[in-house]
Amino acid sequence: MRYRRRGLDITSHTLLILCVIVFFLPVWMAIVAATHTQSSLYTGVAPFWFGSEGFGNFLAVLSDPVGRLGTDATRLLVNSTIMALGIAVGKITIAILAAYAIVFFRFPFRMLCFWAIFITLMLPVEVRIMPTYKVVAGLGMLNSYTGLILPLIASATATFLFRQFYLTVPPELLEAARVDGAGPWRFLRDILLPLSKTNIAALFVIMFLYGWNQYLWPLLITTESDYMTVVISLKRMLTSADNLVPWHTVTATALLAMLPPVIVIVLMQRYFVKGLVDTEK
């Protein structure tokens, strides 16, 4: 039941508007700061309105090496995108195949496999970071995209999500497909994948953000600036030991770093909500 009362309407709207202001203020400050010169940011009062630079700072960080990082923001964004996409696509691919095997095939130790995958939920990168580093280093994958992506690619959460979805697919659908002459691959491609479209979209959003926000792992295995991700670069920029923090470039880079996740969410949000709420059946 929904309440419709005037007082309640006004209160809730006021509350919502306040929350929006609270959440949006830092972003606004960043946008404003990114349009100022460094000197105008160090006048003592944080500015609340745009400065003289316009898009100049953005163009500068995209084309010229930022601070002492030795690389420009374009490179950083490309690196982050490759890692986030690699992780998202990889996780989804592996999870789909694993869940497919667990749900639709009868093989010995099927449940054992499922639980083995499931308990990896208790082993995120942070827990297994030393051995993982050793393995990746041993394989010579330090400072490479493979090294960035591969150790993060297995996902119990995604496997579990797909498993739960596959369990709701009526078994007759598989039987009908078998009678219609579809083998396992065809069934996966023609029936299951189109049906899990919304799930895939939802997972893609979550996993892209997960990949994009990775900090510890890239920090550990990338030493060359060619493989540095944008999230790490932000932290680096803030620790310029003796210099003033170049807030105008930091905010410009931070805003640029926010863009791809925002774009992904805006583009996929329709599917995202659908995927979490219901399935196309």
Place this chain on the structure above:
Amino acid sequence: MATLRLDGLKKTYPNGFVALHGLDLEIADGELLVVVGPSGCGKSTLLRMLAGLEDITAGDLYIGEARVNPLEPADRDIAMVFQNYALYPHMSVAGNMEYALKNRGVPKEARRRKVEETASLIGLQDLLDRRPRQLSGGQRQRVAMGRAIVREPQVFLFDEPLSNLDAKLRVQMRLEIRRLQKRLGVTSVYVTHDQVEAMTLADRLIVMNEGRIEQLGSPMTLYDQPASTFVAGFIGSPAMNFLSAEASGRTLSLPCGNQLHAPVDAHGHVTLGIRPEHLVPVEESDDALAVQVELVEPLGADTLAYVQLDGQAEPLVVRFDGARRLEEGDRLWLAPDLERLHLFDPEQGQRLTTTEAITTP
């Protein structure tokens, strides 16, 4: 088109449960065989074995001349209509229908022609672009049929295809299935638990019970000469009335004191079966069965009455003409149609025929 031959077909599940106890059966080319039975009698297992969705534990299955035991469902040249239709939800009607052809590598143009041809045969031509979600139950059922027909299989398998439809649509689709099957002349096996569907559709009918064929024959044979109390109770609606009686030669003594002339020789305890439609109301007399009406169910054309007979725990069901007005508590006299009494062995349930005499004292 093909015959279907089952040679000692047996199914044992890994947990040791025997679903089918070695079935021998031959289904003629173009015949529509209906398999009917209560749930858990093995009828669906049988159908799924024919389709290749369940492994065959023992015995051989032939479609035409070929032994198909090791073949995948797709290679058996069969088509199956599922109870819940199992349409692919993300494909259009046309997509659903052509999927099998696509997997066989039929070229696009030929596929389209075949789908359109089939669609017009079953009245789907205007719905080809719709998704299953946008269709009514009856239309989905049609699509499921179309998907089976479009492949021109050797054998149709129907797994309770009408049980998800409402009563009116069910009658309509029943007729349609019958007409299509006759027209296409495809050998068909039809599984149902609905005895009306079974009676109306079947060329021949199998009643199954606990993984065995209880009786095989034309619908009217099963109605007129049920081989056991199980078949007698299953075929015909409302079900046959069973009374216990004492037989001595051709004379049957009922617990209520009446005596009837038996159709066969028997001695000792017997089960007497009388169908509701074979109890006729008569004038009061000593020979007639005196009963009291307990409950009346007017159906329009007929009126069913549940009546109490002395010495009988369960009330008997009697079918009266719909014009007859009955009240609860009425006293009536009924005479059974002596030509159509059925006698069964009270323990095994088998039908007692003239040649057999019962030995129990």
